[in-house]
Amino acid sequence: MFQKIIFVLFLTITSAGTLYPAESDNTIRVAIVQDVTSFSLRVKGRFEVYDLNAKKLIAKASSLRKQAVRILNNKIIIRGIPGSVSALQIAPLKGGYVFINGRIFRGRINLIVKPNGKILVVNESGVEDYLRGILCNEVAPWWPMDALKSQAIIARSYGLYQKQFPKDKYFDLTSDIYSQVYGGKSSERWRTNRAVDLTRGRILTYQGKLFPTYYHATCGGHTEDASKLWNVDLLPLKGVVCNFCVHSPHYKWQAKMSLQDISSKLILKGFRIQEISGIEIIGYDGSGRISGLEIKSQDKGFPVSAKDFRQALGPNIIRSANFTSRIDSGAVHFEGLGWGHGVGLCQWGMQEMAREGSKYEQILKYYFPQSELSTFK
Ligand SMILES: [Zn+2]
Known part of the structure; x- marks a missing residue:
């Protein structure tokens, strides 16, 4: 050698x-x-x-x-x-x-x-090789083929959309959840590769252009309007009713955190609070998710958006913005629905639609109304 x-x-x-x-x-x-x-x-x-x-x-x-x-x-x-x-x-x-x-x-x-x-x-x-390296990280390879095809099309569209706004001089995307989780050839599986091949070049567009085809694990009953979270106001991302993810293992969640921990985490994010005496929900958006909360501390109320509250406490602890909370013995007990930001396609809903016989065209049309299937050249 x-x-x-x-x-x-x-x-x-x-x-x-x-x-x-x-x-x-x-x-x-x-x-x-x-x-x-x-x-x-x-x-x-x-x-x-x-x-x-x-x-x-x-x-x-x-x-x-x-x-x-x-x-x-x-x-x-x-x-x-x-x-x-x-x-x-x-x-x-x-x-x-x-x-x-x-x-x-x-x-x-x-x-x-x-x-x-x-x-x-x-x-x-x-882009096709890139997709092979992400699909298995985003869905289970044994899901129905029309679910895998739907995922391939939105992941292709999402990657190509993001490529228009490179993250750095030397790269377009990262390989983590901030883009799409990518593991190269080591992550590939036969069925997910097949879904990539069967949808080669197929993308989802709106009025002829790529748009951010967001997706998430489980919506919990209604997908979210993207404009409630980000500066994205598009008809395909306005949110739809979803009765398909009710059997998802992520449909319901519970979490418990001490008032002291919550206070420390909010202080780390810049909130000038001390001991928390209460947490009040002050608004809901059209999808049933919380839009804002008020943290009570030292006879004052500190408003916080549900998005910032999730980020502060941990998005995998507070799994969605659709929850109730109650304080008991110095701890807050949360009960919620869904996992993820809730915008765009609900993956467990997609899986159930495919299981019930929907084709990928129908699934994509359902979660992204007004969008159209196109071919990327
Ligand atoms: Zn759903």
Whole structure:
């Protein structure tokens, strides 16, 4: 193997020829590792290495054994790859894959040293490959095929919509819940890949344009109007009645938290409160969710939106904005319906609709009224 690496060195490209591959419209750049000083890298199969800044091919190699990539003087050091630079791209040739921290990724991998001296690792792939790496993280692969197809279409639309507003100079999306949870080829399953293939290029639009096709686990009876949470006022996101998620394991939730904990969490978010003497719901929106609460402390009332209240206490503890609360023995007992922000498609409702025989076109039309199915070119 050592001899193989030495051989690779002789393939280093020294000519000024620029062979940097052009970015296509359906390429999505996902940040998969951020702010680290080292990570493990392995490449299976032949690949090329480009200097991302100079947009120039700097090396070709036939494979790379697992190793820890490090930074030295703001340059990326990879054993077996000469000409260290501060931003490079590993582009596997046909049939090759890159392993990052043991996970397999399709497409190209960009390594960038940020001004703080830490490494950013970005996976650049076509939108269809990106979808393969997220679908299984968002739905169970054994759900009915029309549910998986619906999920593929809204995840494709959501990713392409978000790509219009890149999160960074070097990437469009993150690989966590702030975009869509992406795990590369290691996350793929046969049935979810099949749903991606069967809906290839299909997207949901409104008046001919992409829009944020939000989704959530379980709405609890009525989806939310996006304009109540964010600056998004669109007909397909106004909220609908949903009787399909009633058997979801997330339909009902309960939580208990001491008044002292609630007070500490709200103080951390900037509320100037002390001991809490009461929590009062002061308004509901059209979907039955709470719009605002008032926290009583020291004979004063502190208004807080349900969205901020959830964020402060933890969105996985206060699972939705549809709840009641009662104070007993120094603790608040919450009982609520649904899990998630409630906007757009209710995933457990989608699953039930498909189980009852609805096709993906009907499911999408139901949760996103006035939207239309289109093909992304
Ligand atoms: Zn629902």
